[in-house]
Amino acid sequence: MSSQPAHPTLLIPGPIEFDDAVLQSMGHYSESHVAAGFVATFGETLTLLRQLFQTTNPASQPFVINGSGTLGWDLVAVNLVEPGEDALVLSTGYFGDGFADCLRAYGANVTKLDGPIGGRPQVADVEKALKEKKYKILTVTHVDTSTGVLSDIKSIAAAVKKVSPETLVIVDGVCSVACEELAFDEWGLDGVVTAGQKAIGCPAGQSISMFSGRAIQVVQNRKTEPATYFASMKRWLPIMQNYEAKKPSYFATPSPQLVHALNTALKQILSKPLSERFSKHIEVSDRVKKTVTDMGLKIVATKPEDQSHAMTAIYLPEGVAIPDVLPKLLSKGIIFAGGIHKEIGTKYIRFGHMGITAVDPRRNDVDKALEALKTALGECGYKA
């Protein structure tokens, strides 16, 4: 158990609550980034990521780089697309729009397919777009943290394989990796970018990604050099390969403490079958969604098949504002997040139910949160 003082339960869609063992790994004594002990830990961590992403293809390449989850977008935008090349971005909210902005910043020619608010672009529309133009990459946000909309990655990847097999399929998995089913090899993905502080359950500070052998080939065969230094996959590639082969290597100093924390988090996750973990997240998510619907509230992600199992974005009742309800929740020891959608951001709140909150049976986070929500809304004058 933690020696930390009691603190409110953090149930935003990331950062999430962290396990005590993960936090203790953050305080690991100082090590050289090229010493045998740390090299072994980093190498093992990279190998564990292969399991998490469900890839056994030796050509797949994991990357762990100091940065925020956002850095994953830059990795994709500067390494896999050359200026002037076409990218198809499927957007289901703020983060899909952000990925498009990032691609544009590096000179990609972006076509954005937007889902309706609370929904996702349909596979038929994606197929139609792919037939109209040859795209270098397609990007899709698995769970858009702004709306809680889930994308159907398997069907989209299948559509790309059918209509435009040369197009690289890139998934923003920041809010999905380690809680939503994501089968890198089986679905034929070319890149998944994520971060530690959501369902993986590791403090923020690392960009974590997996790229296919095909994506690595695209990087190696570019016509132009990518205009970046720190985000250059070509520079990081031998470093990651060396670490995984337990050989010291240097490009920029990793954070040994964050790598230890990620190692601990991954071992906890992989100590049980992933299928069990995904089922548990579905079970918890279903319970949350049923309870808030029973309270007469509406969920931002409209259709059940479009709803993520990582989080729930919940419309507030008429007359209840975010600045009223969040402090009332905090007074009951619960932290939710406000909305961040450009059109409806002030109208809803977000409840993250990932990681130990969903899978640790010793915790009572979800029930406590649902009870607190009911009471807080009552205090705001709302009757279910």
Added chain:
Amino acid sequence: MSSQPAHPTLLIPGPIEFDDAVLQSMGHYSESHVAAGFVATFGETLTLLRQLFQTTNPASQPFVINGSGTLGWDLVAVNLVEPGEDALVLSTGYFGDGFADCLRAYGANVTKLDGPIGGRPQVADVEKALKEKKYKILTVTHVDTSTGVLSDIKSIAAAVKKVSPETLVIVDGVCSVACEELAFDEWGLDGVVTAGQKAIGCPAGQSISMFSGRAIQVVQNRKTEPATYFASMKRWLPIMQNYEAKKPSYFATPSPQLVHALNTALKQILSKPLSERFSKHIEVSDRVKKTVTDMGLKIVATKPEDQSHAMTAIYLPEGVAIPDVLPKLLSKGIIFAGGIHKEIGTKYIRFGHMGITAVDPRRNDVDKALEALKTALGECGYKA
């Protein structure tokens, strides 16, 4: 005191040994990156950085961004220089060369002035170069971690002010901030980029920098948009300003744990006058250099005025190889680093004596290390 098991003393030129309170801050319970408590801590941390860099000019702007120290080069290269513009890079080793590579990756037209091995470019040569061409920026590595060569930032900045006042003066302070005198305002610097894991004494994972109001103006007045997303100073600027004003703000998720650790480290550093800290580093460095010279060893940085106080790069005696001496040091509980200079890398070792190793009187790191070095070299057959 630490509850960690005993571990060898890490005396490489970064990461360094960390204080227990700093490591404990790394295990801080999870917080929202936009909650009042964390916003206050981050805001205070940014303000503390102004003290550390010795700037009271309100136009100066600190940045703390998840990443490695290397990301600071990217910040400079993509934001302050437009493709095709001229940069003058003063190099005193591996890291000066790296900064030049980074600038070139973004399209800068780089002129590199190299010091001799173990030395630095002379101020007269810098003035001559500045007279020959109008440079957008000059970059200089304060302490090159590869060689332990110290640059005379004050004189170089004065030369720029005299000969080419429009040229921005940018310092790579990764291995100097918090151990070498560096007066941002007084010397008229436009940018200093650094990282936590050296003399600041905070685990790796953050790019820490300070830019002048003039540098920020250059970013704001660019003719072209910088081709980056995560490293865009324009995107980070309002975020940093909001945090320091204690207002929540979001672009990419910071690491609350690393920010807490940095906050703790900065408060420790700033609890005493900086001048005392710099003197202590000089005193320790002088002792190291005298002892190794008395042992008959040569220091890579040839002239006393070119020698950094952060670290000492020491040539091994004839016939003693790095793979012989480092394991012998480790068996005595001491970790030094090998060389990383392209021409002489196999011929020397590096001893970092920064942070708590230099200033914490309860520790005995330096004497233990010097004694271990003497014994280890003796075991390798060397007689002083």
